[in-house]
Amino acid sequence: MLSRTYTSTPLPLDIPNHVFEEGPEAVAAAMAKLDAEGWSTDNKIHSTTMLRARAALAYIRDAILEVALGSNQNPSIEHLL
Numbered sequence: 001m002l003s004r005t006y007t008s009t010p011l012p013l014d015i016p017n018h019v020f021e022e023g024p025e026a027v028a029a030a031m032a033k034l035d036a037e038g039w040s041t042d043n044k045i046h047s048t049t050m051l052r053a054r055a056a057l058a059y060i061r062d063a064i065l066e067v068a069l070g071s072n073q074n075p076s077i078e079h080l081l
Contacts, residue, residue: 004062011052014040 015030033041040049 003066004059005066011038011055012048013038014046014049014052016046016048 013031013034015027015034019026019030030040035041039052040046
């Protein structure tokens with residue numbers, strides 16, 4: 001995976017794949033059920049939920065590696081959060 005520094009693609013929305021086959025109305029209804037960060041609020045785990053979670057963890061892991069391997073020995077609290 002590329003470093004988050006070199007990517008600009010947002011995380012996929014937490015919408016099940018079958019919804020896209022059902023048409024634009026179903027997609028709009030599923031999008032209305034997402035929270036502000038794009039996560040589903042129906043308390044179900046979809047394949048896209050796992051993709052989003054893995055990508056979010058990869059971004060966090062990349063940030064940790066950046067701090068751990070970087071030349072800045074004293075990163076600020078804001079940088080760590």
